[in-house]
Amino acid sequence: MISLGCAKNLVDAEIMLGSLLKSGVEITNDAATADAVIVNTCSFIDSAQEESVDTILESVELRDANRRGQAVIVSGCLSQRFREELPRLMPEVDAFMGIDQVAQVGEIVGKAIAARGEKSVTRQKAKGKGQKVVERLNELEKNRTLSDHESEESLRGTEKFGKTKTVVAPTQLKTQNSKLKTDSAPFFDVTSRPVYIPDYETPRFRLTPKHFAYVKIAEGCNHPCSFCIIPRMRGSHRSRTQADIVAEAKALIADGVKELNLISQDSTYYGLDLRANHSRAISSPEKFSAAAKSLPANSTTLCTLLRELNALPGDFWIRLLYTHPAHWTDELIRTIAESPKVARYVDIPLQHIHEDMLQRMRRETSQQYIVDLIAKIRAGIPGIALRTTFIVGFPGETEASFGTLLDFIRDTKFERLGVFTYSQEDGTLAGKMAGQISDKVKQKRRKLAMAAQHKVAREIAESFVGREIKVLVEGRANAKQLQTANVSSWEHGLIREAESGKSMLKPGNYLVARGEADAPDIDGRVYVRGKLPVGEFARVKIIGHTDYDLIAGAV
Numbered sequence: 001m002i003s004l005g006c007a008k009n010l011v012d013a014e015i016m017l018g019s020l021l022k023s024g025v026e027i028t029n030d031a032a033t034a035d036a037v038i039v040n041t042c043s044f045i046d047s048a049q050e051e052s053v054d055t056i057l058e059s060v061e062l063r064d065a066n067r068r069g070q071a072v073i074v075s076g077c078l079s080q081r082f083r084e085e086l087p088r089l090m091p092e093v094d095a096f097m098g099i100d101q102v103a104q105v106g107e108i109v110g111k112a113i114a115a116r117g118e119k120s121v122t123r124q125k126a127k128g129k130g131q132k133v134v135e136r137l138n139e140l141e142k143n144r145t146l147s148d149h150e151s152e153e154s155l156r157g158t159e160k161f162g163k164t165k166t167v168v169a170p171t172q173l174k175t176q177n178s179k180l181k182t183d184s185a186p187f188f189d190v191t192s193r194p195v196y197i198p199d200y201e202t203p204r205f206r207l208t209p210k211h212f213a214y215v216k217i218a219e220g221c222n223h224p225c226s227f228c229i230i231p232r233m234r235g236s237h238r239s240r241t242q243a244d245i246v247a248e249a250k251a252l253i254a255d256g257v258k259e260l261n262l263i264s265q266d267s268t269y270y271g272l273d274l275r276a277n278h279s280r281a282i283s284s285p286e287k288f289s290a291a292a293k294s295l296p297a298n299s300t301t302l303c304t305l306l307r308e309l310n311a312l313p314g315d316f317w318i319r320l321l322y323t324h325p326a327h328w329t330d331e332l333i334r335t336i337a338e339s340p341k342v343a344r345y346v347d348i349p350l351q352h353i354h355e356d357m358l359q360r361m362r363r364e365t366s367q368q369y370i371v372d373l374i375a376k377i378r379a380g381i382p383g384i385a386l387r388t389t390f391i392v393g394f395p396g397e398t399e400a401s402f403g404t405l406l407d408f409i410r411d412t413k414f415e416r417l418g419v420f421t422y423s424q425e426d427g428t429l430a431g432k433m434a435g436q437i438s439d440k441v442k443q444k445r446r447k448l449a450m451a452a453q454h455k456v457a458r459e460i461a462e463s464f465v466g467r468e469i470k471v472l473v474e475g476r477a478n479a480k481q482l483q484t485a486n487v488s489s490w491e492h493g494l495i496r497e498a499e500s501g502k503s504m505l506k507p508g509n510y511l512v513a514r515g516e517a518d519a520p521d522i523d524g525r526v527y528v529r530g531k532l533p534v535g536e537f538a539r540v541k542i543i544g545h546t547d548y549d550l551i552a553g554a555v
Contacts, residue, residue, distance in 0.1 A: 004042040008263055019106055036094075038075055057092075073093070074095070080190060081229065083098065089133050091186060094186055095186055096190055098194060102198075193236075211535035212260075212472070219235070221236070222266070223362075226430040230265060237269050237273050245305060246312070253312060253314045257316065258535065260319065272291060272301070283326060288326060307339060310339035310340070318341050325348055325369075334380065336384075344384045345519065347388075347519065351391050353404060357401055360396055360430070361430070385516070387416035390417070390449065392446050393445055410455075416522075464550055467542050470539060472535075472537055473513045474513055477512045510529060511527070511532055512526075525550075526550045528553065539555040
């Protein structure tokens with residue numbers, strides 16, 4: 001399996017692999033011997049779409065050159081977004097499957113292998129075709145009618161978004177020969193609007209290290225953000241039951257997991273769709289607050305989930321990712337403050353701060369609301385680390401509105417912050433807006449914003465020197481990590497930028513760890529001198545820092 005994109009897509013990949021294993025399939029790390037290869041795609045922004053198409057065609061080329069009976073299957077957001085077009089544009093693919101079909105992947109793989117065995121395979125070079133496919137998909141998007149909810153609580157992606165490919169497990173599928181009759185067209189199983197949500201009974205093969213896991217608490221999104229395509233790909237917001245999530249958490253903790261990363265498109269909306277006769281039109285802070293206050297006493301919410309997870313026995317962190325600023329409540333702030341196992345860390349994508357930009361983005365929050373919310377969160381949860389992301393170069397962003405954003409970055413001093421340029425997406429409201437900004441201006445503004453955050457980040461890192469903190473030890477630092485001590489993450493924006501090629505770390509053996517303010521693969525690292533057990537918590541003393549990372553010694 002080749003998995004592309006975000007942590008939410010990674011969970012889908014884990015579910016597919018778990019389902020395949022349950023059906024008797026073997027997983028191999030040698031793609032050349034595999035009977036089938038699954039490409040789990042991302043289609044969030046244009047560069048991710050291009051990467052997905054290129055990866056599919058690359059897999060087809062390798063199949064035709066080395067193992068012409070191998071089935072190539074495409075899953076994930078690209079299949080979902082272009083469900084009608086892809087089978088015509090890419091007939092060399094053997095099967096397309098959507099979000100709703102991840103648990104039925106074994107059956108789909110069997111049909112794809114059978115179909116591949118009956119096809120007359122003629123080798124065709126895919127060189128140059130990827131760009132043509134993407135251009136055709138973009139043309140189709142321009143002519144598509146928009147729905148009211150083609151959005152997501154936040155835009156994810158950066159300048160590195162088109163470089164997310166990770167071969168997590170090229171799958172070798174040993175199945176019995178099938179006599180299923182098929183024609184040369186790809187097998188197709190993609191519903192028009194997804195409704196699937198995983199549950200505890202769904203088989204899952206984890207691809208994360210043993211000490212942390214992602215727990216998907218909901219799927220889909222109801223927000224109307226003008227820049228985002230997610231609701232059309234992932235459907236409306238739908239929450240898992242609290243009991244089901246807790247059952248999964250118990251099993252993960254028993255298996256040695258020390259960090260539960262709660263993910264969804266909009267974690268703060270969790271549970272609101274489970275109320276009787278619920279309406280999706282409660283995205284604004286006022287409507288959401290009113291709906292939350294009117295819930296019966298025994299209703300499921302993010303607060304009830306956090307409290308029950310916090311009450312589970314064991315030493316572990318609960319990390320809350322993907323929260324929408326419009327859906328924060330005073331109760332949620334109190335809940336986090338009163339739950340010691342919930343990490344003092346909040347991921348709250350704001351996207352902009354200027355009033356005009358927030359309105360054009362359809363973010364449903366005002367500048368003053370955001371300023372007040374940040375003040376309440378910091379006052380109510382001592383020691384909280386706030387992470388956010390901003391979009392620069394959005395259509396209509398003036399020098400004045402960008403200047404307001406720069407001032408906000410300098411004044412607010414976010415502990416963690418990512419900045420990336422706006423991606424004009426066909427099929428979104430923003431993609432058709434007047435006032436589109438040139439790439440040159442976008443890049444200039446991103447550099448200015450990151451320079452402002454760079455100063456803030458150094459001040460924050462310096463403030464940790466001399467303190468003792470609790471860390472989760474990830475493993476031994478490799479040579480590349482020690483050389484740069486600066487890493488960027490595609491999912492939450494550019495986090496670190498190397499000012500020079502020289503390492504700020506002195507030679508020696510280091511462990512890589514993360515503090516409470518550092519989400520996996522997203523934020524900073526703590527480089528620790530000394531011997532500590534990997535996959536366990538430890539106390540360390542901070543003795544130095546790089547621009548974004550900390551240097552520590554074992555206590």
